Amino acid sequence: MTENTTEQTTPRARAGGRRVLIVHAHPDARSLTAALAGLAAEELRGAGHQVRTSDLYAMKWKATTDADDFPGWPRDDRLDVMGASHHAHDTGTLTADVREEQEKLRWADAVIIQFPLWWFSVPAILKGWLDRVFGADFAYGPGVRPYGGGELAGRRVLLSVTHGAGAPSVGPRGIHGPLSELLFPIQHGVLFFTGMSVLEPFTVPKAPELDEAGFRAVAAAYRARLAGLFTERPLPYRRLTEEDYTRELELRLGRERPGASGLGLHLA
Incomplete structure (x- = not known):
């Protein structure tokens, strides 16, 4: 195996539960990110759903896109990443790690992406997951209708984001800009572009200041959001x-x- 993947099934899940992929990115297994990913997995399994996880740091996920991603591409040709991605898909020469993550996305009814906001974006390892997994003819390309269609259409996706700023500073008049706009390139430009139904993000402000009482409150709020993972109305993009x-x-x-x-x- 090239990844750290877990899958557990309960009788209730087999009878009628849904399938959820949790992708999370933090270098420390003791982090708030890891705790929330674990909470989500436990809660969803307890509700009868099947859960698989991709812990990108534990998997030592390769974040950079380069010629090694396209072993079938002629080494003496200029690396046209989009063209090479099309070629790899058509010839079945995608690398094993990318194929496995694409298969997990095909398997899932919903995806939770858990990460800390670093420099107004996702951690580099998560950006690398998006870059490499959301490849041509899978997530985009001539046969994939953008913004509402494609192979990933019908899957729900929830971003669960921790950040160090206070809520007002990422509000409508906040100096950092509205959090909805900071997340727009990911939610609209990647996830909705590829056909997924995007939910309002779950966010934890002032994450470094969170104490035990604060975590209990966050956990309760997160459980409430997870309960609506398959019933909540998506953002009306x-x-x-x-x-x-x-x-x-x-x-x-x-x-x-x-x-x-x-x-x-x-x-x-």
Whole structure:
């Protein structure tokens, strides 16, 4: 095996539970990120669901995309990553680690991505997971309809994010910018682009200051969100339709909600 994967099934899960993939990224197994990932796995299994996990640091996930990802690509040719990704998919030469993660995504009914916000983005190892796993002809390409279609359509996805800032500083008037906009490139640009139904993120502000009482409150709030993983209404991102967008992929005038601007234009 090239990964740290766990899968447990209960009789209730076999009878009617759903399948959930938890992907998490933190270098310390004693971290809040790891604790929340473990809590989610325990809670979901207790509710009768099947759970698999990808602990990227424990797996020693290769974060960089390079020629080693495409063993079938001619070494004397310039590395065209998109073209090489298409070629690897078509010829069955994807590396084993990428194939395994893609298969887990195909298996899942829902995905939870657990990570700390580092420099306004995901940890590099998680970005590398997105870069390498969400490859051509699997997550994008000529045969994959972006923003609402594709092989990953129908899967729910929840970002569970810890960060050090206070809630007001990532609010509508916060100096860091609204958290919804900080997460937009991941939620809309990667996950919704590839057809997934994106839920409102679960966020933990001031994570380094969390004490035991604070963790108990966070755990209770997280359990409540997990209970709605398959019933909660996803964010109403606009699908890519000719009714809403021009051929240049620009939102048509008059389609926006009253008062909407910026990234909010793409919420129906």
